Amino acid sequence: MRVFLSRPLFNTTYLSARFAEKGITLTTTDSNDICSLQTLLEHAQDADALITHTEDAITAEVITALPERVKLIANYGIGFSNIDVDAATAKGIQVTNTPTEEAFHATAEATVALIVSIARQVPALNTERRNMKTDPAPSFQRPTAVSIRNKVTGVIGLGRIGSRVATMMHHGFNNKIVYFDLFQNSDMETALGAEKVALDTLCKTADFICVNMPLSADTHHLVSADMINAMQNHTVFINTARAELVDEEALIARVNRGELHGVGLDVYTDLVNDITAENVALTSHFANFEKEAYLAMTNLVAENVIGVLVDAVPATPVNSVTGEPND
Template identity: 55%
Template sequence: MLKAFLTRPTYNTPLLTEMLLAEGIEVEVRSEPSVCPEHILKQKISEVDALLTHTEDRIDESLLELASAKLKVISNMGIGYSNIDVAAATKRGITVTNTPTEEAFEATAEATVAMLLAIARRIPALHLERKSMDHDPDPSFLRPTATSVREKVTGVVGMGRIGSRVAKTMHLGFDNQIQYYDLLSKPELESSLGARQVSLSDLMKTSDFIVVNMPLSKESHGLLSAEMINLMQDHATFINTARSELVDEEALVDRLNAGTLHGAGLDVYGNAVNKITAENIALTSHFANFEDRAYTDMTQLVANNVIATLTTGHALTPVKE
């Protein structure tokens, strides 16, 4: 019987194991919910036909050197796959797959808009204020106000499958003007939403809301530099549900703590966020697409990628370096 190893329980482990067993693939599931230790990965990668990973599992070349000749597929649970050395896997004839389901894109777009609304309306700050008291705060027009969302300008950094959904929601739902920065023009969105392609500096200077949905690459690493962060208007709201490495977080934290931004919603971030003293902040720990519909689809795609690779030699969603 073909063998697979799942590095830790996933969203719907019974569904996953049932799908694989139906195709003659036996699954060993590590019972602990934590990230899989390296010594266990070293043991299992030398034994199985399929390795089922999560984006926190580091699969580098030194680990792949221990892979069994039987290992044909590493099926990663997530849209991203930067945790896997794809070139090293490909060199050894191992297919790497990810889970770019439509539901995952929808979920991340919804989370992006949800954080934008929460920060604009100062919900995190209001929540923290009330939690620190045993009564409602005194009403006063001297208090910081929320900012309206309707009829504003949303700047989308990365008008891809997630960014385009955010743009559509903000335009049709809140009558926002849409401007975007992307390496490619999007004529269909320019036609349907009246979106304008602009330079990154213009977007940062003139947007009320800035949402970052651009994939991480060598070209985009550090794209939102300190110079770009400092171009934002004082009333701007900044949202990042893409990758933390796109942003100079020290510069962002400096602006937040100085009170020269309305607030920020970050699903992805580094250690710099531990220095934030501002209150109108939402940190969601890389859970933007963590919802029932998205993760059910992703679980099924993890299984179907394994099944397709082991039975036909062709994965459904292979990734390339």
């Protein structure tokens, strides 16, 4: 049995050893760059399973080109919007992801870290000092931070990550929590007094807005230009979910005009190259970039591969070729 990994992990040797115990051979590329379609399809010819990353576009066309021997596409990541799950299901290919508790915690902590960083003007202050030879002269006319305590945090998507963000902001900074979601979260309403509101209400009233919603056809550009323009001038806006959830052009135009306190983006497109505002942090899709989360994700992707190739039971399926869909 053979598995192709589209890009090396931080612990590829460990993953390879886990597979070897089960008679599975792991191959990967020598590059940390996103795997080209040509390379992916070449290696797929000899593979029983593929381990992909969220940056790999596994479209219906790619799935059609895969050989019949491929039984599994195991995504290394919480999300799986990069894979045409319907096309995979139609071809009898199992799809899995790695929704570990550690990854949820890591992304939530990164979201809160960005809120704190932007609220306290850390990116702007860092840029200012690095452009000078000595510390700036004290002046009360310089841009100031905004407090984090006793504010309103608006969570767009109060799921497994958003709920953790809400808990930290409520208990850590005494924030009132408002949220928008396609579903009611009664547990968070009971535990934190969270209030479910319309999205436009959230955008108009929250001091801190963070996007933690999964991407789907229903949520594409959910945070529209109208929603962005409804935000208060002191709003801190954070997106650690997917770039396509937000009208980036409208967001960038508004922050560049100085009409938002600042923005923290872990996910984005090349439009961010047009940002001129200083109080902006770009973290390059590294929200779950921590040793504990990556080890847990590596173990789970191994369990999914072994589960499908050896035991015929995936640990965390996202389609129903075998087992029930993962929520």
